[in-house]
Amino acid sequence: MKKIILLPNKCKIWGKIIFILSALFGLYILFIEESYLVILGFDYLQALKNNIAIIGSLVGLSLVAFSREKVEDEFVMSLRADALIKALALDCVLIVLCALFIYGGEYFYYLSFSQYLVLLLYIFIFRYNMYKHLGSNEE
Secondary structure (H helix, E strand, O other): OOOOOOEOOOHHHHHHHHHHHHHHHHHHHHHHHOOOOOOOOOOHHHHHHHHHHHHHHHHHHHHHHOEOOOOOOHHHHHHHHHHHHHHHHHHHHHHHHHHHHOOOHHHHHHHHHHHHHHHHHHHHHHHHHHHHHHHHHHO
């Protein structure tokens, strides 16, 4: 099987730290400051804070998702491919359902969250498959 270039395993720890800090900062901006969108005028400081939260969260999730496992063999690569396909399919279904049933500002918020959802779904599905595989090996 052709090898896929992945980041070193230690990038996973940095990715988790970056994602948690950026996501908390983004939630602070969204719910505490309540100024995710500046209606009148353009606020450079607010735009900078939004960019830090968005880019930091995506970089952190990418580091977690694309870091090598301690043992990276063909079976793990097949689990990665399976998780990616399931994550993309589930995200497409959720976007269609939200387009049918959610309107207005709430749909905008979902689409903003959707950029993270594919990576989150991929990580959760891959981790679940790894847990299931490791659990079946221990028995």
